[in-house]
Amino acid sequence: MTLNDAELSRAVSHALRHEPWLYELEMDEEGWAPVDQLLTSLRERGGSWGSVDGDGLERMITNSKKRRHELDGDRIRALYGHSVPGRIQRRPASPPQLLFHGTAPETWKVIQSDGLRPMRRQFVHLSVDRETAVKVGRRKSASPVLLVVDAAAAASDGTTFFEGNELVWLADCVPARHVRAAD
Known part of the structure; x- marks a missing residue:
């Protein structure tokens, strides 16, 4: 074998x-x-x-x-996805204008008030394209909600972003005011 x-x-x-x-x-x-x-x-x-x-x-x-x-x-x-205790150090980077996140419908209700949080991971994981975000969201729900993150505005307001790889960006958290459901 x-x-x-x-x-x-x-x-x-x-x-x-x-x-x-x-x-x-x-x-x-x-x-x-x-x-x-x-x-x-x-x-x-x-x-x-x-x-x-x-x-x-x-x-x-x-x-x-x-x-x-x-x-x-x-x-x-x-490159990303850590749940180890302690903090993996990363270098801040300027994100693209928009990033995406797929989530379960019931989680979207919480995100609308609390923003995106890392949950059991060290960082919030964001995708550079809609397709990847939907695939990730399907891990949580058969009918995920696609979220659009105004990453440029969030960065201007002080949210720190880190590049995971060419498809994944990371953030400590993203305030609710910078997250909306996709049209």
């Missing part, structure tokens, strides 16, 4: 985003962990995991449609 990229991506995401201590990873304040620590931990699972190597990690990252991870020399990190 061979390990496929999707299985490897799920395991790497779990290790870097949610429970690095289970993999005995020493992550820095920006979420970087040594590749050799990650590989050692994955190989200890046995079976097809025993053959995981740096080339496999590179292939998984290169072939990924969602670009969740990045390599830099002998270190690796998840």
Whole structure:
């Protein structure tokens, strides 16, 4: 049995985003962990995991449609989606004019008064296009509400944004006045 990229991506995401201590990873304040620590931990699972190597990690990252991870020399990190305790440090960036967020209809009612909050994650996740936001929203509801975020106005009012990757932007929170349902 061979390990496929999707299985490897799920395991790497779990290790870097949610429970690095289970993999005995020493992550820095920006979420970087040594590749050799990650590989050692994955190989200890046995079976097809025993053959995981740096080339496999590179292939998984290169072939990924969602670009969740990045390599830099002998270190690796998840680009977004962290639920680890403590705060992953990110560099602020200027967002595009509009961003999008998909959510369940019942959650939209709360967002209208409280704004977008990160919930169990470190940041609010926003999409650069409607299609991605709807896909994300379908994880919560068969009929998600598509929200439009006036990111430029929110940034002008003091909301800090961070680029996750080319499809995902992050924010600490977005005030309700900058969020509306799509037409």
